[in-house]
Amino acid sequence: MARVLTAGHVNWDVTLRVDRLPEPDGESRILSQRTSGGGSAANVAVALSRLDVEPSLVGSVGDDEHGHLARRELDQVGVDLRGLLTVPDTETTVKYLLVDETGEVAVLGNDGANEAVRPDDVAPEHVQSVDHVHLTSQRPDTAARIAELAADAGIRVSFDPGRRLADRDFSAALDSSDVLFCNHREAETVLETEYPGSEFADRVLVVKRGSDGAVVHTPTATYEHPGFGVEPVDTTGAGDAFAAGFIAALLDAEDYERALEHGNACGAIVASREGARASPSTEALESFLAEQF
Template identity: 25%
Template sequence: MVVNGPGPGSRHDVMVVGEYYFDLIFRGLPEVPKISADLWAEEFEWVPGAAYSTALAFARLGTSAGWWCQFGNDIFSRMILEEARRENIDDRLFIHLDRPLRRVSAAFSFVHDRGFISYAEEPDPLPTPEDLAWIRPRILLLQGLSLDAERRRLIEAARELGITVCSDCQHVDYRLSTPGMEEMLGLIDVFLPNASEAKALTGEEEVERALSSIARFCPTVVVKCGADGAIAFSKGRTTRVPALAVEVFDTTGAGDCFNAGFVHGLLTEPDIGGAIELGVICGSLAVTGYGGRNLPFKEDLTKYRRREAAI
């Protein structure tokens, strides 16, 4: 696919729109948490999560990315901001509030998957079409999917400006039959659900069938399949890229890291297959440490390249 060059006065190649979460990660639990059971984890760590992982991946890959996110004066916001400064994450699109804005997730992490218990005091406001016109990125990366009018106006404004729109899914309760869903997918250039999200959205039990169903409405669909890598459909072609052979430590944040690697690839690779490969590299390496911290730097990518042919 073609990604437009920087527009007049462009301030970033990528604009990430998504909230931070302060992740508390518990590993080594004997079972999945349930009512009336006290469980003790063998290991624990806290890490900045959600869109922070995406912003961190862009910073390490050397991608010019601005992160649109609100922060409060609470301890969680302050600790996230401190980590962002330490990792040289671009802070020019940060919004600072003089009041608490707590967003916390407790993750129970297993090798095969993870679950969350989360709390957020309020959602972030989306940037306006005027904000988008001022920032003028080449790619707009949206953390999640919704069908509200405000998001639709933002996406329509991006299309009018020639900005490529990529959107994650993030376990929404929509179906393809939900009014407005097909139209929203038609406005998005690249849709990035994971396998369980794609199946839930379509009602299909197989990833390939879910991919085909979504691709009827969205020009490029990339499904993240965890240990099975990723599969995509674009311009009449299906492309598969397997995951790297790594030892899984924690899967928290892997999808957010995949998104960054993929979008970096859209800006730097000659075709979508290369972009998917970079997404898989970032997603695979992310699971080798807590919360996606084991992300590659740009100079690390070449040693993991192993391009697979499209089918």
């Protein structure tokens, strides 16, 4: 079984379904409320576990009730938690996710404990014991340390820096990454174009386009997939599910077209359900794909 290390945020999510996203000086009505573990690194780890990949995690939580609940959820699905740091006298990061009736999401959050992992906290033998490393948003120096350790060991590194890509200096981590995930807006803002320039000519760029699918640029070819027509319910975690599906497929067979198809399918399934942890099992993914043809 392939082993993947995910590194980055581990949160506690409070999801509020609302009739519409609030505007300045406006008011929205809460339709329902639910709580669960969240954070991109944790979401990807959970999604990988359901796709028969052995996940391991580097991240941090507080020593409060939310941290204990987040740790328990991850442990229950078989995530290796030796790299999950519990920070004394600190609250676990809580994200408040506002989801409207079309599935669009707005996020509020506190800082909490989710960037407590420093470069010196990362065990080299942990990073170098896996088959693939997937980085998500986190401290840039920690991301760089993990990426460099993996690169030195010849382990493929993927990086999905998320919404804060334009605001943080991830250049060192990017230099050691083999696969970069971003959305269309991030690609235009940070890379000036969604197509790889000379600095990305030796790696893979995956551009997520939401309901319009995704495109992957490799050093030798470009592949596109239009996505799957599903009715969005909650897009929270769809990008994390996409990354998990893409990575799992790529580990199974070095086929970027197949990886793109599986990533889009996992993202579509999560977007059609409530919650960031609604990722499919291998059997459910295969069934979904079979129904499309």
